[in-house]
Amino acid sequence: MLSTRSALIVDDERDIRELLSLTLTRMGLKVDTAADLASAQKLLGGKSYDLCFTDMRLPDGSGQLLIELIASRYPDTPVAMITAHGNVDAAVQALKAGAFDFVSKPVDLHVLRRMVQNALQLSEQRRAQLQLSNNKLLGDSTPITQLRSMIAKVARSQAPVFISGESGVGKELVARLIHEQGPRAEAPFVPVNCGAIPTELMESEFFGHRKGSFTGAIADKEGLFQAAQGGTLFLDEVAELPLHMQVKLLRVIQEKSVRPIGANTENPIDVRILSATHTNLNDRVQDGRFRHDLFYRINVIELHVPPLRKRTEDIALLADAILRKLAAENGDPGYQLAADASKALRYYPFPGNVRELENILERAVALCDAGTIHEEDLRLPSNSPTPVPTEVVRNGDEVAEPPAPMSVPSGDALPDFIESLEREAIQKALIECKYNKTKAAAKLGITFRAMRYKLKKLGIE
Structure with a gap:
C-alpha cells in the first residue's frame, strides 16, 4: 500500500510545493515540504523518506548539495531534481551527484506520476539489495x-x-x-x-x-x-x-x-x-x-x-561493517576505531560472539567523541582470570603467590548471595539487549520460559 510511503518536497516556490504535494497525496503518499536547505536537512534528520524532490536553486544553498547529502547519508532515498526548462547541464550534474532522475518546470503531472512510481520501485530494489548484503556472512578467515x-x-x-x-x-x-x-x-x-x-x-x-x-x-x-x-x-x-x-x-x-x-x-x-x-x-x-x-x-x-574467538582475524572487518551500518542509521558521516580500541577488541574473548560485538559497538558509538572510538568507550567487561601476583622469593626459589580465594558467604546467607548474582546477570543482559527478553534469555543461555520465571521470582520489572 502506498499510504505508508512518504515523500519530501523541497522548493522555495509555494505554488510548486502545493502542486507536487497535492499530486503525491492523491497517489497515497504522506508528504512533507521544506522551503530551504536548512529545513530539508532538519526533516531528513528526523525521519526517513521513500523519495525526495528538490529544486535546483534554494535560498540558502543549492539542490545539488542536498542531493549529495542524501546520496551519502540516506542512500535508500531516491531524489529527483526540479530544474528550469532546458537546463540540461544542471540535470546532468544532478544525475552525477546521485539523483535518479529530473523533472523540468512547468511540471508535467503525467511525467511526475510515472517518476514517482519508478522512484518507489527503485526504493524497494535498494532495500532488497541492502537486505541481501546484510545477509552476507562476513569474514576472510x-x-x-x-x-x-x-x-x-x-x-x-x-x-x-x-x-x-x-x-x-x-x-x-x-x-x-x-x-x-x-x-x-x-x-x-x-x-x-x-x-x-x-x-x-x-x-x-x-x-x-x-x-x-x-x-x-x-x-x-x-x-x-x-x-x-x-x-x-x-x-x-x-x-x-x-x-x-x-x-x-x-x-x-x-x-x-x-x-x-x-x-x-x-x-x-x-x-x-x-x-x-x-x-x-x-x-x-x-x-x-x-x-x-x-x-x-x-x-x-x-x-x-x-565462535568469534576462533576467527579473530575477522573482527576488524565485522566491526567496520557494523560501524558503517550504525552511521547510516544515525545519519552520521561515519565512525572509526582508534588503535587502542582495535587492539582491545582483538584480544577480547567475545563470549557473546558477533551479537556481543554489535552491542559493544552500538554502546561505544553513543559514548565516543567526534566519531572516534577509544578503548574506554568500549566498556569491555573484565572476563579474564585473576592475574597471578608478583612472584616472591622463598628459600632462594621463585614461587608464584596463589591468588586469594573469592569470598563467598555460607549458611543462611548463601541463597541470598546466589540470588544477587542472578539478579545482576539478568539485569546486565536485559540492558545489553535493550530489554528484549528473548534476546536476553539467549545471551544468558536459558530458555524464554526460564527467563520469565526468574523475572517473576526476582521481582524484576
Whole structure:
C-alpha cells in the first residue's frame, strides 16, 4: 500500500510545493515540504523518506548539495531534481551527484506520476539489495570461508540441515543464506524461536486451528508450517521443544502433512526444515530430553558456525561493517576505531560472539567523541582470570603467590548471595539487549520460559 510511503518536497516556490504535494497525496503518499536547505536537512534528520524532490536553486544553498547529502547519508532515498526548462547541464550534474532522475518546470503531472512510481520501485530494489548484503556472512578467515562453501553446497539440496554453534554466532543468518541461495528463495522463509512459544500454544502455532476447536479460537488460523509452504521453516532453539511436540514434529516431517487442531483432514505441506540450537543436542539425546529419531531426521547435514574467538582475524572487518551500518542509521558521516580500541577488541574473548560485538559497538558509538572510538568507550567487561601476583622469593626459589580465594558467604546467607548474582546477570543482559527478553534469555543461555520465571521470582520489572 502506498499510504505508508512518504515523500519530501523541497522548493522555495509555494505554488510548486502545493502542486507536487497535492499530486503525491492523491497517489497515497504522506508528504512533507521544506522551503530551504536548512529545513530539508532538519526533516531528513528526523525521519526517513521513500523519495525526495528538490529544486535546483534554494535560498540558502543549492539542490545539488542536498542531493549529495542524501546520496551519502540516506542512500535508500531516491531524489529527483526540479530544474528550469532546458537546463540540461544542471540535470546532468544532478544525475552525477546521485539523483535518479529530473523533472523540468512547468511540471508535467503525467511525467511526475510515472517518476514517482519508478522512484518507489527503485526504493524497494535498494532495500532488497541492502537486505541481501546484510545477509552476507562476513569474514576472510579459513573457518568462515569453509562455512560459506558448505552453505553453497547444502543450499542446492532439500535435505534438513542442523546448524550448531554458540549464542550470537549468526545461526539464523546461516539459515537465511541457505534459503536465499537455494531453489526456494522466492518462497517464504519463516523463522520461529521454539523456546519463546508457551507450551500450551505450540500445537496451534505450528499446525494452525479451526474456528471453535477450543475456547478462544474465534477464527481459522494458519500455522507456521502452512505459512512456510513452498519455502523454509527455521526452527531456532529446537532443543527447547517439549517431548510431546517432538513426537508431533517427527510425524509431520515423515508424513509431509499437517492436521490443524479441530480439522478432520490433513493438509499436504512442502517445507524444507532447518534447525538450530546453542546447546549440545547429542547430550540431550543421551539423557532422554530429545528424541533420537527426531534428531536423526533433522540432522541429515550438520553445519557448525565457529565462535568469534576462533576467527579473530575477522573482527576488524565485522566491526567496520557494523560501524558503517550504525552511521547510516544515525545519519552520521561515519565512525572509526582508534588503535587502542582495535587492539582491545582483538584480544577480547567475545563470549557473546558477533551479537556481543554489535552491542559493544552500538554502546561505544553513543559514548565516543567526534566519531572516534577509544578503548574506554568500549566498556569491555573484565572476563579474564585473576592475574597471578608478583612472584616472591622463598628459600632462594621463585614461587608464584596463589591468588586469594573469592569470598563467598555460607549458611543462611548463601541463597541470598546466589540470588544477587542472578539478579545482576539478568539485569546486565536485559540492558545489553535493550530489554528484549528473548534476546536476553539467549545471551544468558536459558530458555524464554526460564527467563520469565526468574523475572517473576526476582521481582524484576
